[in-house]
Amino acid sequence: MQNQNTPSGVGGKNVLLLGGAGFIGYNITKYLAENRNYTLTIADNFARGKQDDYFKELVEKHNIKVVAGDFTDPATFNQLDEAYDQVYMLASVVGVDNANSIPHEIIRINTALIFNTLEWIRRSKVGKVLFTSTSECYAGTIEAFGYTTPTPEEVPLCIQDIGHPRFTYAVTKMLGESGFLNYARILGFEATIVRYHNVYGPRMGFKHVIPHLVVRYRKNEDPFKVYGHDQTRAFCYIDDAVMGTVLAMEQPGTNGEIFHIGTQDEISIGDLIHYAGELMNYKGTFENAPTYPGSVSRRCPDITKARTQLGFEPKVMWKEGLKITVDWYNEYLESGKLVYE
Numbered sequence: 001m002q003n004q005n006t007p008s009g010v011g012g013k014n015v016l017l018l019g020g021a022g023f024i025g026y027n028i029t030k031y032l033a034e035n036r037n038y039t040l041t042i043a044d045n046f047a048r049g050k051q052d053d054y055f056k057e058l059v060e061k062h063n064i065k066v067v068a069g070d071f072t073d074p075a076t077f078n079q080l081d082e083a084y085d086q087v088y089m090l091a092s093v094v095g096v097d098n099a100n101s102i103p104h105e106i107i108r109i110n111t112a113l114i115f116n117t118l119e120w121i122r123r124s125k126v127g128k129v130l131f132t133s134t135s136e137c138y139a140g141t142i143e144a145f146g147y148t149t150p151t152p153e154e155v156p157l158c159i160q161d162i163g164h165p166r167f168t169y170a171v172t173k174m175l176g177e178s179g180f181l182n183y184a185r186i187l188g189f190e191a192t193i194v195r196y197h198n199v200y201g202p203r204m205g206f207k208h209v210i211p212h213l214v215v216r217y218r219k220n221e222d223p224f225k226v227y228g229h230d231q232t233r234a235f236c237y238i239d240d241a242v243m244g245t246v247l248a249m250e251q252p253g254t255n256g257e258i259f260h261i262g263t264q265d266e267i268s269i270g271d272l273i274h275y276a277g278e279l280m281n282y283k284g285t286f287e288n289a290p291t292y293p294g295s296v297s298r299r300c301p302d303i304t305k306a307r308t309q310l311g312f313e314p315k316v317m318w319k320e321g322l323k324i325t326v327d328w329y330n331e332y333l334e335s336g337k338l339v340y341e
């Protein structure tokens with residue numbers, strides 16, 4: 001019987017994190033560095049994941065190898081070793097703002113980095129790959145067909161409006177899911193998919209709802225517009241997302257499987273915004289407002305499969321995680337050492 005909620009990895013593995021300087025990748029690397037005796041390599045172009053003080057300290061303290069390069073260029077992969085036991089594939093251009101403003105770049109970059117990674121694996125020795133996907137892949141199924149929420153992994157994936165820029169990101173993630181599962185089957189490596197659901201925490205950049213809120217509260221916006229107030233989401237604190245991811249990589253029986261990683265702690269955006277306001281000691285007024293077009297009205301993963309097959313159990317309740325995150329962003333913004341947009 002595996003230790004519940006703690007992956008059972010043994011020492012000595014060679015592990016690569018593509019996009020490992022980013023929000024989730026940095027935290028997976030930190031967890032592995034502190035809890036495993038692995039040889040770790042982070043590869044990234046540092047477009048979004050930055051070589052900030054946190055990154056430098058982690059890399060130096062644990063002797064982590066760093067490879068700088070753009071995965072849209074196949075030559076970047078020549079800098080890597082020939083064999084890895086585990087590869088975490090986290091690299092992607094993310095964010096609704098990017099999808100809406102540079103959809104052609106989302107298509108170009110995300111398809112190229114998925115394709116180049118798959119073709120590099122073809123000529124290398126890789127034991128297992130974990131590809132990071134998103135709940136956005138099934139958002140259209142919920143909206144168009146009223147599919148059940150909380151939503152399990154077998155939900156059919158669907159794009160509601162194929163020409164809408166917002167959905168370019170989900171299109172490339174669907175390609176990734178299909179690409180990794182099918183290359184793995186044919187070429188003989190193992191592959192597992194995780195679909196993240198609203199992961200948040202310190203050092204996540206500023207292109208997410210919670211850092212946006214902190215910035216807006218600090219400007220003392222009044223009235224404070226509560227965009228999408230009645231929409232619901234289940235927010236997953238980064239430590240829980242890391243645990244789910246490492247379990248999906250390391251637990252036996254996960255090859256070829258997809259896991260929804262998140263929490264079932266579903267709250268309204270209004271709840272989130274009002275509590276963030278309390279934490280920020282906001283005394284102004286609130287005004288409800290509509291949200292981005294294409295934004296799903298309800299989102300919550302069914303994590304029964306991750307619970308039963310991985311022993312995954314999220315531990316951080318949203319109010320606790322939100323406080324840690326809001327405090328971190330306030331401190332960061334006051335530090336003057338601003339690295340993130």
Ligand SMILES: NC(=O)c1ccc[n+]([C@@H]2O[C@H](COP(=O)([O-])OP(=O)(O)OC[C@H]3O[C@@H](n4cnc5c(N)ncnc54)[C@H](O)[C@@H]3O)[C@@H](O)[C@H]2O)c1
Pocket residue numbers: 018019020021022023024025043044045046047048049050069070071072089090091092093094109113132133134135195196197198199200204
């Ligand atoms: N954070 C979430 O809530 C969430 C939700 C769903 C899916 N995901 C997925 O999880 C993964 C990690 O997300 P994150 O929040 O850490 O994002 P992130 O933007 O912080 O990390 C992605 C990393 O990929 C790197 N990268 C991008 N393009 C690259 C390129 N061409 N070459 C090399 N490196 C490149 C970036 O510099 C960055 O460090 C992504 O694939 C994302 O799509 C995240």
